[in-house]
Amino acid sequence: MKFNSPFEEKVYFVVSQIPIGEVTTYGTIAQLCGLKSSARLVGTLMGKWAKVYPLAFHRVLNRNGFLTGKHAFGDNNEMQRLLEAEGIEVIDNQVDMKKYLWNTENIII
DNA sequence: ACGGTGACGACAG
DNA sequence: TCTGTCGCCACCG
Numbered sequence: 001m002k003f004n005s006p007f008e009e010k011v012y013f014v015v016s017q018i019p020i021g022e023v024t025t026y027g028t029i030a031q032l033c034g035l036k037s038s039a040r041l042v043g044t045l046m047g048k049w050a051k052v053y054p055l056a057f058h059r060v061l062n063r064n065g066f067l068t069g070k071h072a073f074g075d076n077n078e079m080q081r082l083l084e085a086e087g088i089e090v091i092d093n094q095v096d097m098k099k100y101l102w103n104t105e106n107i108i109i
Numbered sequence: 110a111c112g113g114t115g116a117c118g119a120c121a122g
Numbered sequence: 123t124c125t126g127t128c129g130c131c132a133c134c135g
Contacts, residue, residue, distance in 0.1 A: 005132090037118075038129090040132095045132085047115085063119095
């Protein structure tokens with residue numbers, strides 16, 4: 001795949017590193033990739049890439065743990081199903097970030 | 110070319 | 123708490 005920018009390449013890498021059974025947020029990814037206030041751009045990329053790459057896009061949620069991207073998965077329940085298949089509890093379209101948030105303190109990009 | 114538009118998030122009031 | 127505002131930046135028509 002050809003990325004349009006180093007930022008996109010980093011985003012791809014970070015998403016590929018999210019552990020099974022954990023989740024992270026758009027803002028966290030943007031920050032790790034050097035554009036701390038471009039969480040929005042990360043979301044845009046997810047939607048675009050969802051059709052092309054076999055990455056775990058379902059592990060990326062908004063800062064409150066809501067499944068804001070579920071509409072990008074064909075079936076409206078697909079995102080929740082994928083999360084639950086990994087042991088992540090989804091209640092009222094939301095995940096408990098205290099339990100499942102991926103610790104990115106020591107990640108190396 | 111260019112304005113509208115998001116899988117967002119921080120902040121003020 | 124809850125709501126509105128604004129910054130952000132690649133994409134699309």
